[in-house]
Amino acid sequence: MAADAAEKERGKRAALSFAAVALVLGLPLWWKTTETYRASLPYAGISALGSLRFQLTVPVSVVFAKGTLPGAQQRRLPLADTREEEILLNRKPSVTSCYEMTYRSATATEQAALTMATVQEADAALLLLQEDLLGSLTVYVIPETSPLLPQGIGVYIGKHRSAVMRGTQGPGDVLAAISARVQQIVQAMSFTTDSITTALSDRVPMDQLGTDTRRPFKSSLGYEITFSLLNPDPKSHDVHWDIEAAVNSYVQPFLDKLGSVANFSVDSQILYYAVLGVSPRFDKASSSFILSALSLPHVINPVEARLGSSATSLYPVLNFLLYVPERVHSPLYIQDKDGAAVGTNAFHSPRWGGIMVYNIDHPAPDKAPLLLRVDVDMVRVMEVFLAQLRLLFGISQVPLPEEFLLESPGNNGLTDWELDRLLWTRTVENIATVSTTLTSLAQLLDKIGNIVIKDDVASEVYHAVASAQTAMLELASGHLGSAFQASKEAVTSSERAFFDPSLLHLLYFPDDQKFAIYIPLFLPMAVPILLSLVKILREAKQSKKEPMKTD
Amino acid sequence: MAAALPAPRWLLAGAAALLWACCGSAATDGIQDQAEHFFRSGHTNNWAVLVCTSRFWFNYRHVANTLSVYRSVKRLGIPDSHIVLMLADDMACNPRNPKPATVFSHKNMELNVYGDDVEVDYRSYEVTVENFLRVLTGRIPPSTPRSKRLLSDDRSNILIYMTGHGGNGFLKFQDSEEITNVELADAFEQMWQKRRYNELLFIIDTCQGASMYERFYSPNIMALASSQVGEDSLSHQPDLGIGVHLMDRYTFYVLEFLEEIHPASQTNMNDLFQVCPRSLCVSTPGHRTDLFQRDPQNVLITDFFGSVRKVEITTQTIPLDPNLGGLETRAPNDEMATEPLKYAEQLPVAQIIHQKPKQKDWHPPGGFILGLWALIIMVFFKTYGIKHMKYIF
Numbered sequence: 001m002a003a004d005a006a007e008k009e010r011g012k013r014a015a016l017s018f019a020a021v022a023l024v025l026g027l028p029l030w031w032k033t034t035e036t037y038r039a040s041l042p043y044a045g046i047s048a049l050g051s052l053r054f055q056l057t058v059p060v061s062v063v064f065a066k067g068t069l070p071g072a073q074q075r076r077l078p079l080a081d082t083r084e085e086e087i088l089l090n091r092k093p094s095v096t097s098c099y100e101m102t103y104r105s106a107t108a109t110e111q112a113a114l115t116m117a118t119v120q121e122a123d124a125a126l127l128l129l130q131e132d133l134l135g136s137l138t139v140y141v142i143p144e145t146s147p148l149l150p151q152g153i154g155v156y157i158g159k160h161r162s163a164v165m166r167g168t169q170g171p172g173d174v175l176a177a178i179s180a181r182v183q184q185i186v187q188a189m190s191f192t193t194d195s196i197t198t199a200l201s202d203r204v205p206m207d208q209l210g211t212d213t214r215r216p217f218k219s220s221l222g223y224e225i226t227f228s229l230l231n232p233d234p235k236s237h238d239v240h241w242d243i244e245a246a247v248n249s250y251v252q253p254f255l256d257k258l259g260s261v262a263n264f265s266v267d268s269q270i271l272y273y274a275v276l277g278v279s280p281r282f283d284k285a286s287s288s289f290i291l292s293a294l295s296l297p298h299v300i301n302p303v304e305a306r307l308g309s310s311a312t313s314l315y316p317v318l319n320f321l322l323y324v325p326e327r328v329h330s331p332l333y334i335q336d337k338d339g340a341a342v343g344t345n346a347f348h349s350p351r352w353g354g355i356m357v358y359n360i361d362h363p364a365p366d367k368a369p370l371l372l373r374v375d376v377d378m379v380r381v382m383e384v385f386l387a388q389l390r391l392l393f394g395i396s397q398v399p400l401p402e403e404f405l406l407e408s409p410g411n412n413g414l415t416d417w418e419l420d421r422l423l424w425t426r427t428v429e430n431i432a433t434v435s436t437t438l439t440s441l442a443q444l445l446d447k448i449g450n451i452v453i454k455d456d457v458a459s460e461v462y463h464a465v466a467s468a469q470t471a472m473l474e475l476a477s478g479h480l481g482s483a484f485q486a487s488k489e490a491v492t493s494s495e496r497a498f499f500d501p502s503l504l505h506l507l508y509f510p511d512d513q514k515f516a517i518y519i520p521l522f523l524p525m526a527v528p529i530l531l532s533l534v535k536i537l538r539e540a541k542q543s544k545k546e547p548m549k550t551d
Numbered sequence: 552m553a554a555a556l557p558a559p560r561w562l563l564a565g566a567a568a569l570l571w572a573c574c575g576s577a578a579t580d581g582i583q584d585q586a587e588h589f590f591r592s593g594h595t596n597n598w599a600v601l602v603c604t605s606r607f608w609f610n611y612r613h614v615a616n617t618l619s620v621y622r623s624v625k626r627l628g629i630p631d632s633h634i635v636l637m638l639a640d641d642m643a644c645n646p647r648n649p650k651p652a653t654v655f656s657h658k659n660m661e662l663n664v665y666g667d668d669v670e671v672d673y674r675s676y677e678v679t680v681e682n683f684l685r686v687l688t689g690r691i692p693p694s695t696p697r698s699k700r701l702l703s704d705d706r707s708n709i710l711i712y713m714t715g716h717g718g719n720g721f722l723k724f725q726d727s728e729e730i731t732n733v734e735l736a737d738a739f740e741q742m743w744q745k746r747r748y749n750e751l752l753f754i755i756d757t758c759q760g761a762s763m764y765e766r767f768y769s770p771n772i773m774a775l776a777s778s779q780v781g782e783d784s785l786s787h788q789p790d791l792g793i794g795v796h797l798m799d800r801y802t803f804y805v806l807e808f809l810e811e812i813h814p815a816s817q818t819n820m821n822d823l824f825q826v827c828p829r830s831l832c833v834s835t836p837g838h839r840t841d842l843f844q845r846d847p848q849n850v851l852i853t854d855f856f857g858s859v860r861k862v863e864i865t866t867q868t869i870p871l872d873p874n875l876g877g878l879e880t881r882a883p884n885d886e887m888a889t890e891p892l893k894y895a896e897q898l899p900v901a902q903i904i905h906q907k908p909k910q911k912d913w914h915p916p917g918g919f920i921l922g923l924w925a926l927i928i929m930v931f932f933k934t935y936g937i938k939h940m941k942y943i944f
Contacts, residue, residue, distance in 0.1 A: 215863070218704060250871055296862040298814055301628035314697055336864045346865040351595045351706065354865060383868040390869070397867075408870055440744030448737055498745065501690045504681065510733070 012539075015532035022529060036450050039458035043442060045465040050439045054428060057098045057478035058190045059136045062182060065106045065114050067143040068167035069174050078104040079175075083183075087193050095196055095428075099186060100478065103175065106140070114140060114164070119148050120407065123158035130162065135420055135480025137189055138162040139182055144169045154403035155185060160416045163189065188398045189417040191424040198394075199429040215350040216394030219429050221492065222263035222315040225251075226353075227385070228307060229376075230274040233326035237360065239374045241322070243268045246378035250386060254413030258393075260484070261426060265313065276323065277302035280332055286341075289329045291357075293337040296347055299355065318392060319353035320385045324360065324374065331359040346384045354388035356381060386413050395422060423484045427475060430487035434468045437494040457500050464493035594708040594749045597858040598701060599624045599634045602683060604715030604724045606640035606675075611654075611795040612786050614642045616714045616756055616802040618664040619656045623809040624710065627857030635686055635701055637673035639715075639725055649793060656798050656806065658790040672699050680730045687711075687738045689747060705746035710754070710855045714802065717757030719780055720765075736766040743769035750843070752855040756801050758783040761837040773820070773843045773850070777801035777827075778834035785833050800832045814857050820847035 064077065080102050087095040106114065113125035130138055142148055144166045149156055155165045163185045168177045217223070227247070231239050247266055255264045276299045280289035291299070307319055325332040334342045334357060348354035358381065360374050390396075395418050400406070409415045438461065445451055467490035474483035601624070603617035621636055643652050643665045654665040673682060685691050686701050703709055715722055721729040742748055753774040755763050760776030767774065777784040777799065786796035787803045798806075804827040812818055824838050824847070840847050853859050 293862075293864065297860045298628075300860045300862075301630065301814075301858055304632075305630040314700070314702070334864070342864050342866070344865045344868055347862045348865050349595075349860045349862045351704075352860065356865075379871055379873045383871050384865060386869045386871070387867045388865055391865075410870075411872055413869060437745065440741075444741060444744065447740075499689050499691075501685070501692050504684060504688070504690055510731075 011532075012536050015529065015536060019529050019533055022525070036452050038445070038453045039455045041442070041445075041453065041458055041461050042465050045469070046438045046442050046461075049435045049465060049468055052094060052432065052435050054095045054431070054472065055098055055476040056095065056191065056196075056424065056428070057100060057476055058186060059100045059102075059133075059478045060182075060186055061102045061104065061136075061138045063104055063106050063110060063138060063140045064167070064174075065140060065142045065146075066111055068141045069105070073174055074105060078102065087196055089197065089200060095200075097191070097196075098476075099183075101182075110140070114142055114146075114148060116148070119150075119156050119158075119164060119405075122148060122164065123156075123160065123162065123407070126158075126162050127160045130160075132161060132416075133479075133481070134423065134484075135190070135478060136161060137186055137417070139185055140164045141167045141174075141178060143167055150405070152403060153405045155181065156405045157185065157189065157407060157417065158415075159407050159409060159412070161189070161420065184400075188400055188404075190420060192398065195421065195425050196428055199425040200432050216392055217316055217318070217351055219426050219433070219491070220262060220316050221488070222265070222313070224313050224315050224317045225255075225264060225266045225389075226307065226317060226319050227266070227268040228319065228321045229268075229270045230303065230321055230323045231270065231272050232275045232324075233328075234272045236327040236370075236372060237324055237374050238371050239270075239324050239376065241270075241376040241381075242378055246382050250379075250382040250411060250413065251389075253411060254386065254389070257412060257414045257419060258422075260481075261422065263315075265315075269308070271306055274303055274306055275326075280325075280329055286333070289325070289332045291332060291334050293335060296334070297349075300349060300352065316351075317353075318389070320388065321353070321355040322376065322381055323355060323357050324376075325357060327362065330362060332357050333359075344384045344387075346388065348388045348391060351392070353392070354385065356384050390414070393422065394425065420480065423480055427471065427480070427484045427487045430484075430491045431468055431471055434464055434487070434490045434494045437498050438464060441494075441498050451503055454500075454502055457497050457502065460493045460497035460500075464490045464497060467493065593706065594854065595706040595861060596703075597629050597633060597708050597710070597855065598703045599629055599710040599712070600637075600686065600701060601634065602637045602678065602711075602713045602715075604639055604678060604713065604722060606725055608642070608645055608647045609795055610640070610715075611642050611793070612798050613714045614638055614640065615654050615656045615664060615798050617712065618654050618669065619662075619798070619802065619806045620712045620754075620809075621669070622664050622666065623806065623812075624856055627809075627812060627853060628814050629856075629858040631668075631670045632698065633858070634670070635672050635699070636670065637678045637683065637686075638671050639675065639678040641675060647794075655790065655793065656803070658788050658797060660790070660792065670698070676725070678725060680724050680728050680734075683724075683730065684734065684738050688741045689745065701747070703747050706749050707747070708750045708752070708855050709748045710752045712754045712756075713763075714756040714799065717755070717759055717763065719759050720762045722755070722757060722763060732763045732766045735763060736768060739767060739772060740769045743771075750845075750854070754805075756784060756799050760784060764839050767839070767842060770842055771844060772839075773847070774839040775823070776837045777832070779837050782834040801827050801834070801836060804831060809852075809856065812852050812856065814853060814859060816851075816853065818852045820850040820852065823852060 064074075069077075080100070083099045083101065085097045085099075087097060089095065107129075109129055110126065113122050113129065116122045116125060126138075126140070138161060140162060142164060146166070149164060149166060155163060157163045165178070165181060165185065168174060227243055229239060229241055229243075231237060247268070251266065255266070258264070276291075278291065278295040278298050280291050282288075283290045303321065304319075307321075334345055334347060336342055344356070345359070346354060346356035358376060360372070362372065390413070395414065397406075407415065409418065441461070445453070467486045471483045471486035471490060474480075474486060599621075601617050601621050603613045605613045617636070617638060621634065624634060625631070642648060642654050650660065652665065653660070653663045656662050656664045673686075686699070689701065691700055701709075713722060715724070717723060720732045723729050739751065742751075748771070750771045751773070753764060753767075753772060755775070756777040757763075759778060759780050759782065761779045764772075764774035764776060765780075778801075785800050787798045787800045789796045805823070808823065808826045820840075824836075827836050829835050843850075
C-alpha cells in the first residue's frame with residue numbers, strides 16, 4: 001500500500017515535471033526558433049521622418065549701390081532680417097520657407113562693377129567678387145536713373161546667382177518699397193510654392209497638379225541620353241552628322257553642370273529605313289507635307305522598338321531623334337492644333353524624349369545627283385534638343401512680368417540659379433521619397449509577418465534615416481549643396497534597403513494551414529500531459545474534500 | 552407686373568446666349584477634348600506582364616492565350632522593352648507539335664500567334680512564383696538583365712494577364728507550386744507603396760478566377776476574371792490536326808474584341824466587361840472596379856492595352872553660339888582614310904586543321920585495370936600452380 005502510494009506520488013511528480021518542462025522550456029524555445037529574424041530598425045526615426053516638416057532657408061544679400069538710399073537710411077546698414085512663409089500642403093503647413101536677408105551697401109569694387117557699360121559685363125565682374133555658394137543669392141540695387149539696365153527693364157537676372165534691379169526714387173523707406181520686388185526675384189531664382197508642391201507631388205491629390213508635373217523625369221541616380229539619326233531614305237540622302245563634336249561642345253557643358261545631380265551617359269546611333277508610323281498629308285496651299293498634332297502620338301511607338309533602349313543600362317533613357325524625311329515626303333512640317341506650322345519643327349513626349357524633323361533643301365530634279373550628301377547643321381539641332389532636354393529635366397521658365405530681363409544660359413545650357421532651382425526641388429523630392437519608402441517599409445513589416453530583415457538591410461535603413469535628418473538640418477541652415485548630397489545618399493540607401501532581394505515574402509500560411517502543421521506535432525505530446533494534469537487536479541480536489549468529510 | 556416681364560426676358564436672353572456659346576465652343580471642344588484627354592488619364596507609359604503558368608503539351612491553350620494577348624498588345628503599340636512575357640513551356644518547339652514554330656489560336660490554323668518576333672523573357676522553368684513576385688515587387692538580383700525587369704514608375708499603367716489552372720484562392724505554377732490570392736494582393740500593395748504603377752488592370756483566365764481578385768486592397772486596380780468562384784473556365788475548340796484545345800473561351804472572345812481595336816479607338820472598359828456573356832462562355836465572367844478611381848466609362852481600352860504617348864510641341868529653343876564651341880567640321884575626304892572594319896577571327900580554321908594531337912599526360916592505371924590484372928594472375932596461378940611464378944617474375 002505504501003509502495004503503491006509512493007508509486008503514485010512519483011507518477012504525479014513525473015507528470016507535473018513533464019508539464020513544467022514543456023511549459024517553461026519548450027514553449028519559449030518553440031517561439032524563439034520559429035520567429036523570423038528581424039534586425040532592429042529605427043522606427044522612431046522613421047515615423048519622425050514621416051511627418052516631414054521642411055524648413056528651406058535661402059540666404060539673400062541685398063547690396064545697395066551709391067545713390068539708392070538717402071543718408072538716414074544708409075546709416076542703418078548693415079541690417080539683417082528674416083522672413084518666413086508657410087507653404088500649405090493639403091491644408092496643413094509642412095514647408096516653411098525662410099529668407100535670411102542681409103542688407104548692406106556696395107564696396108568700392110562692387111560699385112566699380114555696377115558702373116560698367118553693359119549689364120552683362122557687370123554680371124561677369126560681380127561674379128568674381130561673390131562667394132558663389134550654392135543656394136545663396138545676391139540682389140544689387142542701382143539708382144533708378146542708372147543707364148546700366150536698358151530702358152523699360154526694371155530687373156536683370158544674370159547667368160550666375162545675382163540680379164540687378166532698379167531702386168525707387170521717391171521718399172519713404174526704400175527697403176520697404178523694394179521688398180515686394182526683391183521677394184519676387186528671390187522666388188524666381190530659388191523656389192516657388194508651385195515648384196515645391198510639384199516636388200512633393202506624391203502627397204498631393206492628383207487634380208491639384210498641372211501637366212508640368214508629369215513631364216519631367218523623377219529624380220534618379222543616373223540617366224542615359226541617346227541621340228538617334230533616322231534616315232528612312234538612304235538611297236536618296238547620304239546624311240552625316242558630327243554628333244560627337246556637337247555633344248562635346250553643347251551638351252557636355254550642360255551635363256557637367258548637372259554632374260552633382262546624377263551620372264549621365266551619352267550615346268548616339270544612326271538608324272536606316274526607320275519610318276514614322278504615320279503617313280503625312282500633302283497640303284496644296286504650302287506644297288509641303290504636314291504632320292498634324294493629333295497624329296504625333298502615334299509616331300513614337302513604331303520607332304521605339306528599333307531604338308534599342310532595352311539593351312542599355314537600368315537608368316531612365318532619354319531619346320532624342322532627328323528625322324530626315326524621305327525625298328518623296330519633303331518638306332515635312334509639323335502643325336500644332338491650331339493649324340499653324342511649328343517653328344522648331346519638333347515635339348517632345350513627357351518622360352521619354354524628343355523628335356525633330358530636319359528638312360533638306362533639294363536642288364532642282366535635273367541638277368540633283370542621285371545620292372544627295374547632307375551635312376546636318378548641328379547648331380540648329382542642338383538648340384532644339386537642349387531646350388527639350390531642359391524641359392524633360394523640369395527646368396522650366398517661371399512666368400515673370402514684362403520688365404524682367406532674363407539672361408539666356410548660352411552655351412552652358414543652364415544658368416547657376418536654374419541649377420539652384422533644380423537642386424531645391426530635387427532635394428525636397430529626395431527627402432520625400434526617402435520618407436515614403438521607409439514609412440512603407442515599416443508598414444510592410446508590420447503587415448506581413450514573415451519578411452526577414454538582415455543586418456545589412458538594417459544598417460542601410462539607419463544610414464538612410466541619418467542622411468535624411470542631416471539633409472533636413474542642412475536645408476534649414478541654408479547649405480543647399482551639402483543638403484542635396486545628403487539627400488542623394490539617403491535615397492540611395494533607402495532604395496537599396498527597400499529593394500533588397502532578400503525581402504521577399506514567399507510563405508503565406510493561412511490559419512487553417514498553421515493548425516494542420518502544428519497539431520500532429522503537439523497533440524500526441526500534449527494529450528497525455530493534459531490528461532494526467534486533469535487526473536492530478538481531480539485527486540487533489542477529492543483529497544481536500546475527504547478530510548472535511550471525516551471531520 | 553413690371554418685375555415679372557424683364558425676368559423671363561433676360562432669362563431667355565441668357566439661355567439663348569448659353570446655347571450659342573455651347574454650340575460655338577462644341578466644335579473646338581471636340582479637338583480640344585481629344586488632345587486634353589491624353590493628359591486626363593495621368594499615365595505616360597504602358598507596361599504589360601503576361602504570364603502563362605502551365606506546362607505540358609495538353610496545356611497548349613494557355614500558351615496560345617498568353618501569346619494572343621501579347622500579339623494584341625504589341626500591335627496596339629507597347630514595345631517589347633515594356634513587355635515581360637513569361638511562358639512556362641515551349642509549345643512552338645515541342646516535339647509533339649505537328650506544325651513546328653507555330654502556335655495557333657483558331658482552328659483550321661487560321662491565326663498563328665507565334666509570329667516572327669516573339670520575345671519571351673522568362674521561359675520554361677524560370678517561370679516560378681518567386682520570379683513572378685520578384686518581377687512585380689522589383690526585388691530582383693542585380694545581375695538580372697533589363698529585359699527581365701519591370702521598370703515601371705508612378706506614371707505607368709500596367710496590364711497583368713495570368714492564365715493557367717487555378718482554384719479557389721490560388722493559381723498553380725508549373726504543376727509544383729501555387730500562388731495564393733493573399734500573396735498577390737500583398738505584392739500589389741508593395742507595388743503601390745513604392746508607387747510602381749499609376750493604374751493596374753488585372754485579367755485572369757483560370758477556373759474560379761474571381762477568387763484571385765477578392766483580396767486586393769490597393770487603390771487603382773481594376774480586375775477581370777473569366778469565371779466566378781465555383782465555376783470552371785472552359786476551353787474553346789479543339790483542332791483535330793494539332794490534337795489539343797487551342798484557346799480558352801474567355802480569351803478567345805477577348806482576342807476577337809481586341810482585333811477590332813486600333814491605336815486611336817475610343818472604346819472603353821464597359822465594352823470589355825460585356826465580352827463573353829454566359830451564353831458564349833458558359834462561365835460567368837466577373838470584374839471588380841471598386842478600387843479604381845475613375846469611372847470605367849472613361850477608361851479607354853488603349854489606356855492599358857496600347858501605348859498612346861502624350862506629346863507636346865516644342866516651342867522654345869536655347870540660342871547657342873556656334874563660334875564659342877570650337878566646332879571643327881571634318882572634311883568629307885577624311886572619311887575615306889579610315890581603315891575598313893572587319894570581323895575578328897571567329898574560328899581559327901588554319902590552326903585547327905594543322906593541329907597535332909595533344910600529348911596526353913601519363914596516368915597510372917586505375918583501380919579497375921589493376922583489379923582485372925590481379926584477377927587474371929590469380930586465376931592463372933590457381934590453374935597452373937604457384938611453381939610457375941619464378942618464370943614470370
